[in-house]
Amino acid sequence: MTVSEFSPETRASDADRDRVARRLQEHFAQGRLDSDDFNERLTRVYRARTGAELERITEDLPERDLADLRPAPRRPAGRSPGRRRGVLREPIVQIPWLIWGGVNTLCFTIWLITVVTGAHGGYPWWIWVMAPWGIVMLFATIGIAAVRRSDVPDGRD
DSSP: OOTTSOOTTSBOOHHHHHHHHHHHHHHHHTTSSOHHHHHHHHHHHHHOOBHHHHHHHHTTSOSSOGGGGOOOOOOOTTOOTTOOOOGGGSHHHHHHHHHHHHHHHHHHHHHHHHHHTTSSOOOOTTHHHHHHHHHHHHHHHHHHHHHHHHHSOOSOO
16 A cells, blocks of 8 residues: 555544544535534544544544535526626726726816816816827727637637
8 A cells, every 4th residue: 555545544643633623614614513512622632642533533424515515606698608797897898998988077077167167278188198098998909809809709619
């Protein structure tokens, strides 16, 4: 038998006991064990000498959290698995565009107030805020769309 092979009669290490104790803590936190059962099992964990004794302590508990085994969410009708929503609806694109729109609306409003009140000559300085930033945003959006499009599986192997 090699060192990597597991045998139930192999002596348990402190790391093995700690691993089982952590699993018991998780099950206690999820409500599968009451406090008396948890304390009794924890005592047995630290008294265990072999791997088989450790296995017997947790044999009636699931290996994984049963909440992780929920069925996959159902897809809306008419939507194929490879089809994604439009890139403009994704927050990574939508939020910067909303900020751009808000800032430029504010700049235009300030410019309009100064023109209407006669406090300014009327030069449309807000274009110098809107245009360069908008161009950068446009290229970023096109780049994100290209990356998203390349991530969609096309069915070819």
